Amino acid sequence: MFSSLRDKLKGFFGTKEEPKEEKKAKKAAKKEKPTKSKKSKPVKVSKSKQVEQKPAVSKSKPDKAASEESPLEQELEEVEKTLKKTQATSEDKSHLPDLKQEQSGFLAKLFKKTQAEERQKISIEEEKTKPEEEKIEQEESEEEIIKHEEKPKSFLSRFTSKLTTTTLKKEHVDEIFEPLEIILLENNVNLSTVDKIKENLEKDLVGIEVKKDKIEETILQSLKSSIESVLIEPPSLIELIRQKNKTGNIYTIVFFGINGSGKTTSIAKLAHKLQKSGIKPLLAAADTFRAASIEQLKTHGERLGVQVIAHDYGSDPAAVAFDAKSYAEKHNLNCVLIDTAGRMYTKSNLMKEMEKIIRVSKPDLKIFVAESITGNDATQQASMFNEAIGIDGIILTKADVDEKGGAALSVSQVTGKPIFFLGMGQKYDDLKEFKKSDIMKNLGLD
Ligand SMILES: Nc1nc2c(ncn2[C@@H]2O[C@H](COP(=O)(O)OP(=O)(O)OP(=O)(O)O)[C@@H](O)[C@H]2O)c(=O)[nH]1
Ligand SMILES: [Mg+2]
Known part of the structure; x- marks a missing residue:
């Protein structure tokens, strides 16, 4: 501009x-x-x-x-x-x-x-x-x-130049945090995460004695670590699958989330990633509800050379998941990826259906798929799904079109569960492992 x-x-x-x-x-x-x-x-x-x-x-x-x-x-x-x-x-x-x-x-x-x-x-x-x-x-x-020429000054330097004492008080932290809070909220970081970051900052800073020339550096370091501490580094999914396979068992992952969040696309991307690591996946078309959902998954399967287990539309999705697991065991496959229909956490019958799929398929990992761009909505959904059926990890899709990125901070802080991947586009390779260090870098804080 x-x-x-x-x-x-x-x-x-x-x-x-x-x-x-x-x-x-x-x-x-x-x-x-x-x-x-x-x-x-x-x-x-x-x-x-x-x-x-x-x-x-x-x-x-x-x-x-x-x-x-x-x-x-x-x-x-x-x-x-x-x-x-x-x-x-x-x-x-x-x-x-x-x-x-x-x-x-x-x-x-x-x-x-x-x-x-x-x-x-x-x-x-x-x-x-x-x-x-x-x-x-x-x-x-x-x-x-x-x-x-206007000398660029950060809000921290404006603050520290006013400081007359080397012992930091709560009021100092409040003053430091005020502009930061606005930046965080404007960028879709939810309020409880903002509060958590501030709490961490207070714990770190209030009462400590710092040399005057080290004040700004100390505050920045504390800010970095308080933001970093709300992020959770995920374990390597590939390693988890390999460990399970070593015991002679297949690894099962079920994917769920609201309509259109990117579940099916993420499953296809993950199948592609697993194939590249020598892991043989199988897809289960347990969305028997939405029109064309089965064809959509089958098309991905054909393109990737991955088998898809499907029943008819309107059939019991839990039965599809069960059959897929049996097929994978018989055919020496490594990992079953179960696609499910989009649902709102407010629909109790659909949440019950989800519970049944989980009960029957006994997944190793329950992945909640949310759109990064929906910001605070994604955080609320994650929290509600976590309460209702429990989630083990998150995929944040459409991060490629999210200019704000606050959901990456809030979703795992609110649920206490790691983000495994970020969806970064519509190609099979556009699934990026979530790394704390990348997020810190993207925030300008590494
Ligand atoms: N830009 C972008 N688009 C994505 C990403 N992931 C998914 N999409 C697009 O989002 C749309 C919906 O994706 P689906 O995978 O069908 O979503 P879904 O959650 O399975 O949808 P339902 O089964 O209807 O609930 C498609 O047009 C995808 O191409 C992503 O990471 N980035
Ligand atoms: Mg789908």
Whole structure:
């Protein structure tokens, strides 16, 4: 959005050819050696140079004299300068490719200060290598530019600069947490998870004595660990299956969730993953309710080369699950994946049906499948299904289209059960193992 606005403005000012040169010169004026050749370029923001620059702008609009330049044009000229400065600043950031990449998550803004400090450190090092007179000259030329530059400050640095004591109190934690709470809630982290994170933070911080120069670092570390502690690292499913197979038994997984959450697709993706690990899966079409559900599973089976056990529509899904298990045992298969019809936890007859499927198939793992994009709804569903029939793990689908990602924090915190996989698209390979470290990275907190 901002880049297209910038492009529009660039076009408006007719600066397509010029920016590269000017950017370089401005960058030089700001952070490189102020050489003589640099002085000849109209890059300084001192008043006399500004006057030199104006005719250049009015040249591109020959119908207007420089003196007649309207306030709007002057304003636009200012905007152009600001944009060029921004571009020059973003060039500076190229020193930090990794940092830039990591700033993607909704908690990334906590690190703004760190990034700014890193940049500052680099320019301090550059500064050390310059002769004294050049520094003085540069300081003068930078004076105006600096006036317009806003030093990025994280909320943590604003807080710590006010701090007069080195013993942290509850009020301090409240103040630290206030902006963070808003970020978390805005990104679909549910309230009880937000409270849990705050509770962890309080436990960690209240009453501790910290050196003043270590306060920010201490708070950030505590934030990371309090968020990390609400995430649960899942065991390796492949390993669980192999362990069970070693005892001569097949491993059974039943999948459930509300309508359209991605159960059937996730089953197909998992079957593909198991095949790649040398595990032989079997699919059970225990959704005998929704039109075309059996064909849907059979199509996946054909594409993947995996057998599917199916009965007629309207038949007992528990019987399908039972037959599938018997078939797998007889045919030396390793793992049965049971697809079930979508259901709401409020429909008691459908929940009873689910209980029967579980009673009969005796699964090793009951996987609840929810859409990541539904955020707090996914968390509530997980909690209700967990109460009603008990869940062992979660698959969060459609994470590829979820810009917020809060459900990944809340679902396992609320149920106490791990997320095994994230659905990342509609291809068979789009099933990603859930890793705490990936989530921390996505949040900008690794
Ligand atoms: N973008 C994206 N789409 C997905 C993902 N998982 C599933 N889908 C799509 O979501 C839709 C529903 O998927 P299904 O697997 O049929 O969902 P279901 O839970 O089995 O649906 P019911 O059986 O009707 O309850 C399909 O169009 C899938 O392609 C995912 O991880 N990312
Ligand atoms: Mg389905």
